Amino acid sequence: MNNIKKVKLGSQGLVVPAIGLGIYIVGAVEIHDHVGYGKYAELAGKAMQEFTDAGFELEALSVDGHPKIYEGTQPADHLMLFKFKSREDYEAFVASETYQKALPLRLASSTTRFMMAMDSM
Known part of the structure; x- marks a missing residue:
């Protein structure tokens, strides 16, 4: 427990454990062709399955x-939220x-309005 990183949150100085659980990918897209996006989702799902089958998280x-x-405002x-072990895994x-x-x-x-990576604590 002694080597757990700690981070300071906000102006109050709250310190919490940061256990380095990976990164979160947060995305927002405005869909204008639902049929085309459905084809994307199917192929992206296949890519996710291949990625996890290869041992990635x-x-x-x-x-x-x-x-x-x-x-x-939305x-x-x-909107989407994914978790990866690291930025390198996402890339x-x-x-x-x-x-x-x-x-x-x-x-x-x-x-795409945004697709961003946020470090976990």
């Missing part, structure tokens, strides 16, 4: 077209042959 934590917004009609996934075949389908059928 990937979790689809949430994919939601109708999230409940409590504050602010950035797009389709390897995106560079994979199958995902590279899927990516043009997403780009043609939707507008």
Whole structure:
């Protein structure tokens, strides 16, 4: 327990354990061609299966077209949250042959508002 990294949160100085559980990929896309996006989702799902079959860690934590917004404005009609072991794993996934075949389908059928990586604590 002594070698667990700790991080300071906010102006109050709250210190919490940071156990380095990977990274989260948060995305927001506006879908304008649901048929085309469905083809993307099918191929992207195949890429995820291949990635995990190869021993990589990937979790689809949430994919939601109708999230409940409590504050602010929804950035797009389709939000997603994935967890990877590391940025390098995410970059390897995106560079994979199958995902590279899927990516043009997403780009043609939707507008990406953002796709960002956030470190876990």
